[in-house]
Amino acid sequence: MPDTERYREALMRRLRLLDTRLHAIEDELDTPRARDWEEAATEREGDEVLERLGESGEAEIARIRAALDRIRKGSFGLCARCGEQISAERLDVLPETPFCRHCAAAQG
Numbered sequence: 001m002p003d004t005e006r007y008r009e010a011l012m013r014r015l016r017l018l019d020t021r022l023h024a025i026e027d028e029l030d031t032p033r034a035r036d037w038e039e040a041a042t043e044r045e046g047d048e049v050l051e052r053l054g055e056s057g058e059a060e061i062a063r064i065r066a067a068l069d070r071i072r073k074g075s076f077g078l079c080a081r082c083g084e085q086i087s088a089e090r091l092d093v094l095p096e097t098p099f100c101r102h103c104a105a106a107q108g
Contacts, residue, residue, distance in 0.1 A: 011068055011096060025050050026054070063096040085100070
């Protein structure tokens with residue numbers, strides 16, 4: 001059985017970091033834009049990148065919250081697909097993963 005407290009702390013740290021980053025992205029997106037057409041076009045391209053980063057961050061937050069829920073329910077570290085134990089090495093790299101290496105590879 002994995003050391004869930006260690007993983008919970010790591011997940012909470014990552015969640016706080018992502019929350020800070022997402023707020024910074026929101027602030028940047030809410031900043032007034034240039035009136036010059038060329039500058040506005042360049043800023044819009046930057047906004048699109050920020051929006052993608054925000055979407056990626058939101059998806060990671062959802063995975064982290066799901067992992068924290070699995071910790072609360074006592075199913076953390078068990079593959080959601082096959083029910084086998086997820087290796088500690090995999091959890092050390094991806095503590096939010098719901099799948100063992102084999103099931104993750106099978107999903108492509």
